[in-house]
Amino acid sequence: MAQLFVIDPIQHLNPTKDSSVALMQAVQKLGEQVWICTQGDIMTHGQEPIVCSHPITFEWIQPLSEGWQVANPWYRIGEIRLVPLTDFSCVWMRKDPPVDELYIYATHLLELGERKGVRIINKPVSLRSWNEKLGALRFSELMAPTLVANRLEPILAFANDCDEVVLKPLGGKGGQGVVRSHSKAPGFRALLELVTQQQQVPIMIQAFLPAVTLGDKRIILANGTPLGAINRKPLQGEFRSNLAVGGYPESTTLTEEERIICNKLSPILQSEGLAFVGIDVIDGYLSEINVTSPTGVREVERIDGVQLSDQIVKKLLYDKAY
Numbered sequence: 001m002a003q004l005f006v007i008d009p010i011q012h013l014n015p016t017k018d019s020s021v022a023l024m025q026a027v028q029k030l031g032e033q034v035w036i037c038t039q040g041d042i043m044t045h046g047q048e049p050i051v052c053s054h055p056i057t058f059e060w061i062q063p064l065s066e067g068w069q070v071a072n073p074w075y076r077i078g079e080i081r082l083v084p085l086t087d088f089s090c091v092w093m094r095k096d097p098p099v100d101e102l103y104i105y106a107t108h109l110l111e112l113g114e115r116k117g118v119r120i121i122n123k124p125v126s127l128r129s130w131n132e133k134l135g136a137l138r139f140s141e142l143m144a145p146t147l148v149a150n151r152l153e154p155i156l157a158f159a160n161d162c163d164e165v166v167l168k169p170l171g172g173k174g175g176q177g178v179v180r181s182h183s184k185a186p187g188f189r190a191l192l193e194l195v196t197q198q199q200q201v202p203i204m205i206q207a208f209l210p211a212v213t214l215g216d217k218r219i220i221l222a223n224g225t226p227l228g229a230i231n232r233k234p235l236q237g238e239f240r241s242n243l244a245v246g247g248y249p250e251s252t253t254l255t256e257e258e259r260i261i262c263n264k265l266s267p268i269l270q271s272e273g274l275a276f277v278g279i280d281v282i283d284g285y286l287s288e289i290n291v292t293s294p295t296g297v298r299e300v301e302r303i304d305g306v307q308l309s310d311q312i313v314k315k316l317l318y319d320k321a322y
Helices: 019-029 101-115 124-129 134-142 152-160 188-195 210-214 256-271 297-304 308-318
Strands: 002-006 033-037 042-045 048-058 061-064 067-070 075-077 081-084 090-093 119-121 146-149 165-169 179-181 203-207 216-222 225-233 248-251 276-282 285-290
Touching: 002 019, 002 048, 019 033, 019 048, 019 297, 019 308, 042 101, 048 101, 090 101, 101 119, 101 124, 134 146, 134 256, 134 285, 146 152, 152 188, 152 203, 165 188, 179 188, 216 256, 216 308, 225 256, 225 297, 225 308, 248 297, 256 276, 256 285, 297 308
Parallel strands: 002 033, 002 090, 090 119
Antiparallel strands: 033 048, 042 048, 048 075, 048 081, 061 067, 146 203, 165 179, 165 203, 216 225, 216 276, 225 248, 276 285
């Protein structure tokens, strides 16, 4: 059996940090052949989806308490081949955001394979419909006070009701473009004009949660079940805890409140084919639902000394929710 991973170019991935590498390594451990491609390598001849892909094998990559032990080279890649998408038992859509026009096209092409019986993680139609900021609004009762708008007046009125606010671009990732401010800050109106592109583009504005200084918890769910978590803490003087902007991970466990959040999300995520998801929780409030290429697997493996990627792959392949 063979499985395909749609990823960013392999040479750009860091094996000690990248969750896709962890998952591919886990699939290889099961004795299955791993193939890779980029989203631009997916095509179709009539209704027959095909892919320009490479077989790949991984060498030793092992987390240690003080760091990582990595073989050099850490992967070996085979010759590119044209392969029918239906030759793969499972396709993992792991292309990092942005969810742009090319990404959308790729999900449509993957859907052709899904109709012929290929399992796609995550389900293509749900990848298109679940914006990682807006998707959380399906559970708005679990979130901090939130407004999505492009008009300045409702945004200003919302900000006036909060001590501080956080402004988030709807298409951002890794904390990029997230701004903390308040309605009395000099130039606040000009800032809103900038982030809404002169009231043309909607943004998400939320009440700022001071407890974010204690951490933003990433919880990894497979088929709706929480399998691992890390607490991401911001650098001193920073409020963003995303690892991509300097946040650092620490070991954590789930609170009862966080388990309740997972239980409320689980049936909806499973019903929509969102088998592999990373949710963010701050001070008991749901912040985001990450569905495109959830991260954090390597950090859990290193800090907690568990093979989380093995657990995820076995859960998704042998305990199918849909």
